Amino acid sequence: MSEPAVAFVTPVTAPRWARWLLFSPVARIVIFTALLVAFGAAANTLLGVFGWNAKQASPDTRAWVQLLSRAVPTVLAYLVLVKVVERRAVTELAARRILPDGALGVAAGLLLFSVVVGALWLLGSYHVVGTDPHATWLPALLTAGLGAGIAEEIICRGVLYRIVEEGLGSGWALLISALLFGAAHLANPNATPWAALAIAIEAGLLFGLLYHLTRSLPLCMGLHAAWNFAQGTIYGIPVSGLDADGWLVSRRTGPDWLSGGAFGAEASVVALALCSLCSLGLLVVAVRRGTLVRPAWRRR
Numbered sequence: 406m407s408e409p410a411v412a413f414v415t416p417v418t419a420p421r422w423a424r425w426l427l428f429s430p431v432a433r434i435v436i437f438t439a440l441l442v443a444f445g446a447a448a449n450t451l452l453g454v455f456g457w458n459a460k461q462a463s464p465d466t467r468a469w470v471q472l473l474s475r476a477v478p479t480v481l482a483y484l485v486l487v488k489v490v491e492r493r494a495v496t497e498l499a500a501r502r503i504l505p506d507g508a509l510g511v512a513a514g515l516l517l518f519s520v521v522v523g524a525l526w527l528l529g530s531y532h533v534v535g536t537d538p539h540a541t542w543l544p545a546l547l548t549a550g551l552g553a554g555i556a557e558e559i560i561c562r563g564v565l566y567r568i569v570e571e572g573l574g575s576g577w578a579l580l581i582s583a584l585l586f587g588a589a590h591l592a593n594p595n596a597t598p599w600a601a602l603a604i605a606i607e608a609g610l611l612f613g614l615l616y617h618l619t620r621s622l623p624l625c626m627g628l629h630a631a632w633n634f635a636q637g638t639i640y641g642i643p644v645s646g647l648d649a650d651g652w653l654v655s656r657r658t659g660p661d662w663l664s665g666g667a668f669g670a671e672a673s674v675v676a677l678a679l680c681s682l683c684s685l686g687l688l689v690v691a692v693r694r695g696t697l698v699r700p701a702w703r704r705r
Contacts, residue, residue, distance in 0.1 A: 411571045411698060412620070413491045427490060430572040437486045437564050444478035468544035476555040483559050496620065497563060503623045510627020517628070517683070518635040521676045522642075525657065528675070530664045531640075535654040542652070545638045546630075549647065554630030561586045561609070562616040562625050574700040575617060575691075583609025595646035595667035603672050604645070607680035608632075614687035618696065636670060643669035 415428040426432055456462075457470050480498075487495045525531035561582050570578035587605025590596055612625050637644040641651025646668045657664035665673035691697055698704075 412497065412567060413493060413571060430568045433486060433490060433568055434564060436490060437482055440482035440485055441478055441560075444481050445474065448474050448478050464541060464544050468547040472547040472552045475552045479556040479559045483563055486564070497567070497616075498559075498622045502621055506619070506621045506623035507627040510624040510629075511631040512627075513624075514628040514631025515635050515639075517679070518632050518640070518670075521670055521673070521679055522640050524675045524679065525664070525670065525673065528659075528663065530657050530659040530673075530675075531642075531655060532658065533653050533655050537641075537650070537652060537654055540638060540641075540650045540652050542638045542650075545644075545650065546634055549637055549644050550630040550634040553633055554626040554628075557586070557589075558612065558616075558622055558625045558629055562612055563622050566613050566616060570617075570698050572701050574703075575697040577700070578698075579610055579613045579617075582613050585609075586612075590645050593646040593668075595643070597668065597672070600646070600665075600668040600672040603677050607671065607677045607684075610684045611680050611687070614684050614691065618687055618691055618694075643667065645669060645671060 413428075415424055419428055427436075452470055452474060457466060462470070483498070484495060487493060522531055565585065566578045566582040569581050573581075583605045586609035587601040587603075590604050591598070591601045608629075612629065615628065616622070616625050633644050636642045637647070637649035638651055639653065641649050641653045641655040642657070642665075643649050649669075657670070661672070662674055665671060665676070670676050
């Protein structure tokens with residue numbers, strides 16, 4: 406039986422020093438991190454020169470600045486890692502896949518979170534108390550939507566999951582990338598260990614398995630962005646602890662384990678259960694297709 410393919414394999418002709426300092430999983434993660442920090446600093450400096458990140462800038466301008474300062478350095482760092490270090494085509498972020506895969510991810514994200522809200526409504530936890538057609542949607546779309554979707558998916562799936570999978574296999578890659586994805590949300594307002602664990606399970610595993618099966622970053626980005634946008638701007642629920650300004654003015658009642666509390670619906674057992682069912686379905690597909698990657702020392 407042939408082994409599932411990984412995106413990068415160390416060249417057989419690579420000298421010993423390059424195998425450890427350039428091509429090893431740890432080295433490539435470190436290289437990406439250094440590039441991200443350097444490009445991020447350059448972007449912030451450039452935005453400051455033009456005065457776009459001034460405190461008196463409008464909310465829309467600040468949102469554009471936040472998107473540019475997060476997404477552009479992350480994309481550039483990833484392109485350098487793949488094209489210069491790994492020397493391969495960026496198939497997981499190919500231009501021809503951005504629109505169709507991104508649109509499919511957006512549709513899936515809107516549907517999935519709508520099902521979460523529908524379940525909360527049926528359980529008597531979610532209540533619409535009004536509407537606000539003038540809600541400020543653009544900053545949310547640019548920051549919690551596109552900014553988070555692009556940057557976090559490249560970091561957690563394109564770099565962390567993909568590279569760890571090459572060395573330790575799919576199982577450890579899923580576990581490590583999911584736990585770090587959840588831990589990153591501990592710095593958010595109203596975050597709790599339970600909220601971070603819930604995000605690790607419901608989103609970290611789901612996005613990791615989705616990337617594993619499709620090898621498409623735009624698909625993961627679209628789902629991530631749409632989930633956040635639907636949660637905050639459409640349904641008026643805090644996004645990972647951040648205040649929401651939604652078209653629907655809502656409130657949630659009941660215990661925090663059901664409603665998600667001040668952190669938002671992502672800390673609800675409803676979101677946890679529904680996303681876990683989706684993850685289980687994706688895992689079954691992966692097992693049946695035989696796509697799960699074994700650790701490097703067990704592969705041929």
